[in-house]
Amino acid sequence: MAIQFLFLISRQGKTRLAKWYQTISQKEKSKISRELGTLVLSRRAKMCNVVEYRDFKVVYRRYASLFFIVGINSHDNELLALEVIHRFVEQMDKMYGNVCELDIIFGFDKAYHVLDELLLDGYIQESSRKEVLKRVDQQDELENMDEFEHILS
Amino acid sequence: MSFQLQNSQVLARLKPFGISFEKSLSDLIKGIRSHSKESPEALAQFLDVAIQECKTELSTTDLETKAMAILKLAYLEMYGFDMSWCNFHILEIMSSGKFQQKRIGYLAAIQSFKNEQDLLILATNQFKKDLNSHNHIEIGLALSGIATIVTPNLAKDINDDVLMKLNHSKPYIRKKAILAMYKIFLQYPDSLRLNFQRVIDKLDDPDISVISATVNVICEISKKNPNIFINYLPKLFTILEDTKNNWLIIRILKLFQSLSKVEPRMKRKILPTIMDLMLRTQASSLIYECINCIVNGQMLSTESFKDSETAKTCIDQLMTFFKTNDSNLKFVGLLALINILKIFPIFIDRVEGVSQVIMDCLVDPDIIIKQKALQVCHYLVNEDNITEVVKLLLTQLIPTENSTVPQQLKLEVTLKLLEIATLDNYANIPNFKWYVAVLKDVINLTLLPLPSASTTISPQVSNSIAIELGKEFKNLATKVPSIRPTLLNNVITFIQDVRIIENCPSLLTDFYWIMGEYIDELREDSEDSDDEDDSQVILNKKIKLFNLLVNNNIDKSLGLTVHLNFPISAKLVRLGYPSVLAVVIQALVKLFNSIVSDYAKFYSSELPDDKYNEICYYLYKLVGFLSNWETHQNYEVQERALSWLEFLKLSLEAMTGDDLSAIKLSEEKDITFYKLLREAQVEESEEDSEEESEEEDSDDNSDDDSDEYGDLESDDEMVSTPIAPLPEFEPNPFAEIEQTEQLEQPVKTQEEHSQLPAEISLSEARKLPILLTTILPSFFKSYQLNPVSRNAQRSIAVPEDLDLDSEISSVPFTLELDPVQDNDSYNLYISEVEEEPLIQLTSEETFEKKKERMNRLKDDPYYINPEPIKTKKKSKSKTESESVTPESYTEMSTAPSVTKKSKKSKLKKEKVVILSEETVEGASPLTDLESSKKPKKKKNALKIDSSNLDNFNLSSSDVLDVSNKNEYEIDLESYRNKLAEAAQEEKPKKKKKSKTKKIIETEAEVESVHSTRSGTGSPDVITVKPKKTKKKTKAVILE
Incomplete structure (x- = not known):
């Protein structure tokens, strides 16, 4: 299960978060996110959440005003990809406390931190719900320690 | 500017909880939001200013300010701004002693770093430093970074450090390390050769998430090279039976899917377990994966009765997917169903509801489901329902009030329609007039612009539809004589x-x-x-x-x-x-x-x-x-x-x-x-x-x-x-x-x-x-045209005495520019000679002259000897003397006997002669054609480039191993030595060396591929693995 990329777009097609697990040029990136944006946004609610794009599959899911879009290999399990998206949302929900689009916009670095603990270069590294948040918390704590020292100095 | 800086410092002191610089970032975000409401120009202007600000902030010496600027740039990167120009600044932030800044640095690095050689030389040291940090969170951060950024050179340099982390006391680090190792293997395959056993050992890790990550790595490698893991099947199997974690189970099933393709014997052992899993679980993702594993792992063979029972159970499971009304389950269910049907087409009729499901999916409003269903709808077709299916397909081409038919769908539907109709040499077509009407509809619906819809079809798609x-x-005209008039x-x-x-x-x-x-x-x-x-x-x-x-x-x-x-x-x-x-x-x-x-x-x-x-x-x-x-x-x-x-x-x-x-x-x-x-x-x-x-x-x-x-x-x-x-x-x-x-x-x-x-x-x-009454028709009517199978011509043997190399004639010749022939043919031009003064030109040629000319032309390769033509013409003129009637020609063209159609009800099967294709004896159908088609390798920017692992073999010197088992150890030693040498040498030199090494390696790999291919199945060829496990596998498989 190798995830190629994950990005979030708003209903207006604005990118809210973008993570690419492949080295591709900026031009290509924006082309893909633009094309997928229009593709996904054009689909109706009842339709299935998998689309084929080039020669891989794209799994998306809508949460409130945000579309979570994930690119996977054509042989990967689509349902598992949906699960990954859901897990990601769940974790953010816990961390921000009832996550909303604005949380992600203004705290985008935190969202990245959660994602980096959940996936490592596109591979699921942690399937435990608690573990991911625990690690993010630990890192935050470490940051605060720095802060603390900073004040003391 | 300076005021802002002070301001943020004040804030940092006042608020100790990690939000010191958020003001600046949220300023940026708010600015973007408010400006994007105004106009695109205003936004662009604002962003330009923001980037300029970041640049000035980066030129300061204060790390805090720099980190803030980097974070802002990382945000802007989402808007499509390239931030590779500040890579060195990112590196500087990464090296900061403060975790907060280091974290930002790594975040930015992961987003921005690509294959920048000189930059990564500097980064290598930073990675090494962080990997050996006393703080495990920093190590984790470094491992995340390495996994994303790694390049061949970096992989080589960092390999040993990451390897050490496999034995770190914290599972958190071990888990990240093993995943990072996979990325290193991809870039530096030698490392896998040396450390293969260490990866396997991680399957015994006490922590489940480490095992899970290890399975992940093995699963990925096995996609390219399943052979090397076959010996570890028992261990993987135990993990599968012990765990309750569906994520892990799915990954092991994925792995088994790859392994089963090269080791068909494992099916006997694992199939019951998989079936058990499938029937026991509630998770549809697991059911789906089980079916995928069975089908794609080639565990179903058409001959076996037991397998067809298995397939039937799978289909039954899938049918529950369709009952849920969940479109995702419908889609994946359809995918799995298609795969099974490709192996057992009969189940489309045998299992209740399957054909209905396919029909429903054909008319699904979701185009991707429709396209998938199209793939298999030809299994659906038989004599009785062909009109129904074709009608269904045709309706897919008709645009509805609020949607148009995408051109790709038009092409697919057209191709499928033709495929359905031509199945078994038109065996299912009830009435050819109906079929022609269908074809007419297809042209009207696909190629011609529809009055209502404004969509245009691209020339390429239109062209391919038109050609088909x-x-x-x-085809129809040549094969079905009775339909020609219509x-x-x-x-x-x-x-x-x-x-x-x-x-x-x-x-x-x-x-x-x-x-x-x-x-x-x-x-x-x-x-x-x-x-x-x-x-x-x-x-x-x-x-x-x-x-x-x-x-x-x-x-x-x-x-x-x-x-x-x-x-x-x-x-x-x-x-x-x-x-x-x-x-x-x-x-x-x-x-x-x-x-x-x-x-x-x-x-x-x-x-x-x-x-x-x-x-x-x-x-x-x-x-x-x-x-x-x-x-x-x-x-x-x-x-x-x-x-x-x-x-x-x-x-x-x-x-x-x-x-x-x-x-x-x-x-x-x-x-x-x-x-x-x-x-x-x-x-x-x-x-x-x-x-x-x-x-x-x-x-x-x-x-x-x-x-x-x-x-x-x-x-x-x-x-x-x-x-x-x-x-x-x-x-x-x-x-x-x-x-x-x-x-x-x-x-x-x-x-x-x-x-x-x-x-x-x-x-x-x-x-x-x-000329008009006899010669002109003779050009077209001499032979009857019959359908010829596609590669018949290929199988015509080349005549033995055909020698294209030797010269035909060395006699020098002069080109004759006047090919108009002799008396005989001249006579054919007209019946009334007197009226045609023009032809006198040739008629003046004496017989003598002509003979001489013929001799001259005998060796002219550009001149075709008129003899055979003459005889033909003579026969023609004979018929002419019997007062030729044009009917004789029309008769000839209608000659192929056409059985009369029995036309009772409109779409009752009519009896029609369908000419079968002529072929040359002994022609092997399609094989020639097939071989000439080579699959094109398409490069996808988004696919992980794991070509390094293509045909990768654990022992690069496998061929030698067969003869000498000690060879492997020697080889290992030599690699270690080389590696040690390389590490001591200067960097530029190292590059050179590795190149030459690689060349040798690829040569060795090519050889080894041959040996493994010929030897799959016989465990003797695989000599790398420790003997103990080998025996074990043997026992398991033969059980």
């Missing part, structure tokens, strides 16, 4: 449709071919008209068609540029498709030939003068039209046009001699007629300038008029030549006479009458030249 449909029409009528209608030549000219290649080849089989559509009438109507139809295609010169001489009388002819001249032109040249000649033979049929071999002149005029028009391509830039078109022109010009000379007056007369008549018609039209359109459609209507009718005109002419003739059975002309087949025509008629008749005396004076029976 054209092929199908041609087909021909449809084809002719399409040829006369100007939209076809405008929108999809490639369709015409085959349409013109059919028109030309089978024109003699043209019949009237209506059932109840009697034969006499029919043949005249058909001749009219042919003439109309002919005029439609070649009359461009009339428009030209009228100087028309818009509202042409013959728009198709004009378009044809300028058509940019050489392949169509090459065909249409032949087709026109065939059409002309058919017209001539029809004339000959009606009036016997002696034609009344006016008829004779009509043919002259057609010929003249044809010559005029073909000469448009005399200098065509495409060689084939030019060649064909020229060679036919030569022949046709000769014929024309044979018919008229020097006297072109009659032709000129007809031409003038034609031109004046259209001129008057035009004027009348213009007047009318001025009178009631209502709609354009009116005008189009009258345009259409102008085509009819040409026939009308011809009819009238012959009406007049009737008076003078009673032989001709002319009443046939009376009933006008193109009934609707518009006002314009009625206006026209008096004028016309007047005109005609004025010319009548001249014609009458000439009126006497004239014979057509043999």
Whole structure:
């Protein structure tokens, strides 16, 4: 299960978060996110959440005003990809406390931190719900320690 | 600027919880939001300013400020701004002692770093430092970074450090390390060779997440190279049985799927467990994965009864997916179902509900489900439901009020329709007239622009649809003789449709071919008209068609540029498709030939003068039209046009001699007629300038008029030549006479009458030249065309004595430019020699001279020996002496016996002769074709480049291993030494070395691939693994 990329777009097609697990040029990136944006946004609610794009599959899911879009290999399990998206949302929900689009916009670095603990270069590294948040918390704590020292100095 | 800096520092001191610089970032975000509401220009301006600000912030020395700027840039990167220019700053932040800044640095690095060589040399040290940090969170951060950024050089340098982390005390680090190792393996395959065992060892890790990560890595490697893991199957199997974690189970199943392909024997052991898992679990993702594992792991074989039972159980499970009304389950269920059906097509009928599911998916509003269902709907088809399925497919092509049909779907549906219809050599088609109607609908729905929808179809897609449909029409015409008349009528209608030549000219290649080849089989559509009438109507139809295609010169001489009388002819001249032109040249000649033979049929071999002149005029028009391509830039078109022109010009000379007056007369008549018609039209359109459609209507009718005109002419003739059975002309087949025509008629008749005396004076029976009556048909009718299977020609053996290398003749020769032949052929040009002064040129050649010339030409490779042609012609002339009737030719073309259709109810299966394809004995069907098609390797920017692991073998020197088992250890040692050496050396030198090493390695790999391929299944070949486990596997597999 190798995830190629994950990005979030708003209903207006604005990118809210973008993570690419492949080295591709900026031009290509924006082309893909633009094309997928229009593709996904054009689909109706009842339709299935998998689309084929080039020669891989794209799994998306809508949460409130945000579309979570994930690119996977054509042989990967689509349902598992949906699960990954859901897990990601769940974790953010816990961390921000009832996550909303604005949380992600203004705290985008935190969202990245959660994602980096959940996936490592596109591979699921942690399937435990608690573990991911625990690690993010630990890192935050470490940051605060720095802060603390900073004040003391 | 400086104020802001102070401000943020104050904030940092006031708020100790990690939000010190958020103000600046949220300022940016708020700014973007407010400006994007204004206008795009304002936003662009704001962003430019923001980036400029970041640049200045980066030039300060304060790390805090820099980190803030980097974070802002990382945010802007989402908006498509490249941030690679600040990579060195990112590196600086990464090296910060403060975790907060380091974290930002890594975040930015992961987003921004690509293969920057010089940068990564610096980064390597930073990674090493962080990897060896005392703080495990920092180590984790570094591992995340490495996994994303790693390049071949970095992989080599960092390999040992990451490897050490595999034994870190914290599972958190071990887990990340093993995943990072996979990325290192990808870039640096040697590392896998050396550390393979350490990866395997991680399967015994006490922590489940580490095992999970390890399985992940093994699963990925096994996609490329499953062989090396076969020995560890028992261990993986135990993990599968022990765990309850569905994530892990799914990954192991993925892994088994790859392994099963190379080790079919494992199926016996694992299949029951998988089935058990599938039936026990509630998670649909797991059920789906189980089925995928069974199907894609090639655990189903068509022969085994047990396997088909397994498949049936899988389908039963899938049917529950479809009952949930969840479109995602529907989609994945359909995917899995398709895969099973590909192996067991019979289940589409056997298992209840399957065919209904497929039918439902075919009409699903979701296009991706529809497309998937299309893939298998040909399994659905049988004799009974083909009309239903085809109807279903056709309705998919009809746009609804609020949606249009995507062009890709159009193509897919078209291809599938053709596939369904042609299945087993048209075995399922109940009625071919119905099928032709379907094809007609497909053309109308796909290629021609629909009046309601505004969507246009791209030229490429349109072209491929047109080519496929054209092929199908041609196939049908050659294979099913009884359908030819119907087909021909449809084809002719399409040829006369100007939209076809405008929108999809490639369709015409085959349409013109059919028109030309089978024109003699043209019949009237209506059932109840009697034969006499029919043949005249058909001749009219042919003439109309002919005029439609070649009359461009009339428009030209009228100087028309818009509202042409013959728009198709004009378009044809300028058509940019050489392949169509090459065909249409032949087709026109065939059409002309058919017209001539029809004339000959009606009036016997002696034609009344006016008829004779009509043919002259057609010929003249044809010559005029073909000469448009005399200098065509495409060689084939030019060649064909020229060679036919030569022949046709000769014929024309044979018919008229020097006297072109009659032709000129007809031409003038034609031109004046259209001129008057035009004027009348213009007047009318001025009178009631209502709609354009009116005008189009009258345009259409102008085509009819040409026939009308011809009819009238012959009406007049009737008076003078009673032989001709002319009443046939009376009933006008193109009934609707518009006002314009009625206006026209008096004028016309007047005109005609004025010319009548001249014609009458000439009126006497004239014979057509043999060139037209015998030779021209002989070009087309000598052999019957039969369908030939696709690769029959390939399997024709090359004659043994064929030697293309040796010289044919060394005798020097002079090129003869005069290929016109001898007395015999000369005689064939005309029946009445006296009338043809032109041919005297050749007739003067004495027999002597000719003989001498023949000798000279004997060795000229460009000259084909006339002997065999002569004999042929002789036989022809023999038949001619028995007063050749054109019927003999038409008979010939209809010769293939057609069993009469039993037409009772509309779509009852009719009995139709479908010609089977001819093939050469011993031809192996398709194999040749298949081999010539090589799968193209497409490069995808988004796929992980794991080509390094392609055909990767654990022991690069496998071949040697077979003979000497110690070799492996020596090899290992040498690699270690090399590595150690390399580590000590300077960096540039290292690069060089690794290159040469790689070359050797690839060579070794190529060899090793051979050895493993030939030896799969026999465990002896795999020598790398420790002996213990090998024995174990053996036991398990044979259990």
